[in-house]
Amino acid sequence: MPVRLYHWINAICVAALCITGYLIGAPLAIVNGTEAYFNYWFGTVRFIHFVAAFLFFFNFLFRIYWGFTGNEFSRWYNFIPLKRCQWKEIINVIKVDVLQVTNRQIDSIGHNSLASLIYFITFLIFLLQCLTGFGMYAAMSKAALPKLFAWVVPLLGGDMHVRQIHHILMWGFILFAIIHIYLVFYHDYIERRGVTSSMIGGWKFIEEDVIQRHNDGTEICPKGFKKV
Numbered sequence: 001m002p003v004r005l006y007h008w009i010n011a012i013c014v015a016a017l018c019i020t021g022y023l024i025g026a027p028l029a030i031v032n033g034t035e036a037y038f039n040y041w042f043g044t045v046r047f048i049h050f051v052a053a054f055l056f057f058f059n060f061l062f063r064i065y066w067g068f069t070g071n072e073f074s075r076w077y078n079f080i081p082l083k084r085c086q087w088k089e090i091i092n093v094i095k096v097d098v099l100q101v102t103n104r105q106i107d108s109i110g111h112n113s114l115a116s117l118i119y120f121i122t123f124l125i126f127l128l129q130c131l132t133g134f135g136m137y138a139a140m141s142k143a144a145l146p147k148l149f150a151w152v153v154p155l156l157g158g159d160m161h162v163r164q165i166h167h168i169l170m171w172g173f174i175l176f177a178i179i180h181i182y183l184v185f186y187h188d189y190i191e192r193r194g195v196t197s198s199m200i201g202g203w204k205f206i207e208e209d210v211i212q213r214h215n216d217g218t219e220i221c222p223k224g225f226k227k228v
């Protein structure tokens with residue numbers, strides 16, 4: 001439940017941040033026929049960006065915390081491939097789902113190891129986006145939190161560089177979201193485990209023998225790999 005809540009808050013924030021961020025980077029000259037002084041259109045865009053940014057940031061902090069305290073499938077050790085068997089699974093997923101050179105089943109109850117690694121890289125990009133965003137915000141805000149990030153701008157070579165990094169990362173988010181949503185539906189269709197609805201309702205279908213091996217502890221990784 002906490003991961004699902006985190007996920008949907010995050011997805012909504014990212015959508016709002018990409019739309020408003022794009023407009024900040026390429027502002028439309030909308031004046032509604034009135035004197036610019038009487039328009040607060042661009043201010044509203046920036047306001048939404050900053051509200052979504054704070055929500056995104058605290059939601060992300062919660063996910064970091066949950067990676068240490070949540071259930072076995074949400075913990076950090078799944079996301080950082082330090083074990084041999086995780087790398088084996090990454091290669092297997094590439095063979096099965098990317099190259100499609102073999103037709104075998106990937107038995108992972110949580111995210112598979114390749115998905116987890118990609119999510120981990122995404123989390124690092126979340127971090128960089130927060131650093132550059134709050135770094136820029138430090139110069140224009142009186143609040144204490146953004147001020148903590150004032151060191152980022154000089155470290156990254158000035159406002160222009162920081163804005164450019166922040167902007168380029170937005171395209172990283174858009175690219176990720178397109179591929180992510182495609183793959184979620186692809187896996188749902190191919191594996192028939194209900195992965196998409198599991199992100200809403202919390203339930204998915206796992207083969208009994210996979211659960212059995214998981215419960216027995218005979219699968220240490222715990223990601224098995226069997227022929228179908």
Ligand code: HEM
Pocket residue numbers: 013014017018020021022024025026046049050053054056057129130132133134136137163166167169170173
């Ligand atoms: C998914 C996350 C985010 C995306 C996609 C995003 C995207 C963008 C983009 C594209 C711009 C315009 C840059 C340009 O081309 O000039 C921008 C500006 C900005 N963003 Fe973000 N942003 C995100 C998160 C954040 C966060 C967490 C903060 C923290 C406060 C933040 C603060 C800012 C600030 C201060 C500006 C400059 C506003 C201005 O000068 O008017 N952003 N953002």
Ligand code: HEM
Pocket residue numbers: 003007010011012014015063074110111112115119122173176177180181184195196197198199
């Ligand atoms: C219609 C939109 C979306 C759908 C249907 C969707 C669905 C899903 C599903 C089913 C999973 C679990 C997949 C697995 O087990 O590997 C997942 C995980 C994840 N998704 Fe999405 N997603 C959507 C949008 C987004 C967006 C916009 C982002 C952020 C840019 C995002 C970031 C993530 C992350 C970081 C995870 C890992 C969750 C964790 O363990 O913390 N998703 N998503």
